[in-house]
Amino acid sequence: MGEVERPRSLSRITVDSDTEYLDAYDHVTYSNSLELLDTIAETQITLNLFMNNKFELAEERMAELYDKSMYHSMGYTCILFIKAVMTVNKQDMEKAAEACKMSVEVIERFREKRTIKETIFGATAKGKKITDEELHAELCYAQMLLIRAMLTFFHDDNFASFIKGALNIRTCYQTYRYCEKLMNEPSVWIGRNKKVQEQFESGTRMGLGTFSLMLSVLPSKVLRLLEVVGFSGDKVAGMRDLQHVASMTGTLCSPLAKMVLLTWHLIASFVLGTGQPDLEVCKRIMPGLTHLWPRGAIMLFMKARLLLISGDIETAIHYFNMSIESQDTYKQFHHGCYWELLFAHGYQRRWSHAANYARLLMKESKWSRCVYTYLLCIFFAADETVDEARRNETINALAGKVDGLRLRIAGKSIPVEKYCGRKAKRFVATQSLLFAHYEFIYFWNGFDIFGKNPKMVRGVLEDMDRVWxxxxxxxxxxxxxxxxxxxxxxxxxxxxxxxxxxxxxxVLERETSIKSFTYLPPNATYELAMLRISEQQFIEAQTLLDKARAYKSYSLENKLHFRIHSAMGTMGCRTPMM
Structure with a gap:
């Protein structure tokens, strides 16, 4: 393997028998080899650099051969994509889009040449004579299509771009399915290097597993429509694939699969209301990754999130702050920690602390100034230590700005921003923000986190009773x-x-009298169903969930639909077609 010395240098440290990463500034050797396994090894090193906060060095390393190697090209584009999504900066978006276009061109040079019949009706795996590079080009091509679709959604917010992005996702999924056929065709692997096969299998299973997991959270009505055009979502199969990849030590996708599993259990399951996370799986995965990426901002964030969900809020706050202090290159990583710290202090009813993090987000983050302004407004309103006259003046000023800060994507309002706008306008009309802070925490599944601590729940209940x-x-x-x-x-x-x-x-007895909070009756019906599930009265629970699902046109409707779908799944039911 040919190697060349580069001016920038770091020392190579072995973490385990299969993975190397670069850490202390000392000496580094870059590989100029274009051999497939060598380029994958370089990408593995770059992944570890990135996850250990060496962001600029990781980008530089992938840029070396990004116009010649498909794995370098894919790695370089992924880094630029992450940067663009975090900054929401037009120039970063354009740079990432250009790199993505270049990557597709590079990967296309390695892909197998198909006949007209295969192009029209789809390629088959049986009897295929395909090179190592052609095999892996399909994997890289699928990944690039997914990134291209995501960039389309972020960069161009018109309806035509959404259609284009959706088509790219469909082609991406079909490409992963073709990779699955190749993976399961014995004749393809005769005489093949086993490492080539393992890297291919891990990439294929990770792609399909992630797709299956995300599709599984969709209500049956949507999923059945997607099945017509070739998609399928099976949570059990998705978990099985990802756990299999996680066990494939030494492959590029093994640590990535572990990160997907952590993200699912520690973040997605709460954001989407998809059921209780498997914290035991997280506790088994975490030590290996923290050993691999001990000072990584992302890893420290995940550790903090696990502690938060486990009920150790004070220690979680410590690790969120450690994540912030670990790097200054990507300030946007800080914003994710600010968001979590905002809620962590909210769970403990430290409203001034929560308001300070909302203020930081409003000042620094471009993601949703509408939501951040609303959060600052409601947490400031909850802080009884502030002089009442000053508090009222500040709340009125903030509430008056919220609705005007709303964004539109493809001509559509963002549901959470629409909710914040409506709540703020109601305050302007009624001067009431009663329990708005607890309400927001509920919608972000905060009660499911601190609800495991009876002392904290009783504290919230006593506070609400006192104010009422x-x-x-x-x-x-x-x-x-x-x-x-x-x-x-x-x-x-x-x-x-x-x-x-x-x-x-x-609540339900007064349903017809409610003017603004029309989302309360469907959510109260859902909560009644959860009571019935806890009492194992599943028939009545299903009736209540069907009733909750029948409500239409209220704030944050999709959030409740995700919860209903999850609750139905818990009982072994499918959400019905409407």
């Missing part, structure tokens, strides 16, 4: 229903089912 006694005489029916809804949620987490049920029924 002070303000109930001036509240309208919407505030009344919000109070009883959140009280019911707290009581459910304390396993006081009879009292919780009374609260949810109090």
């Amino acid at each position: 006694e002070l303000k109930k005489s001036t509240c309208d029916i919407d505030d009344y229903c919000l109070y009883y809804f959140l009280k019911g949620v707290s009581l459910r987490h304390l396993h006081l089912n009879a009292q919780a049920e009374e609260c949810f029924k109090a």
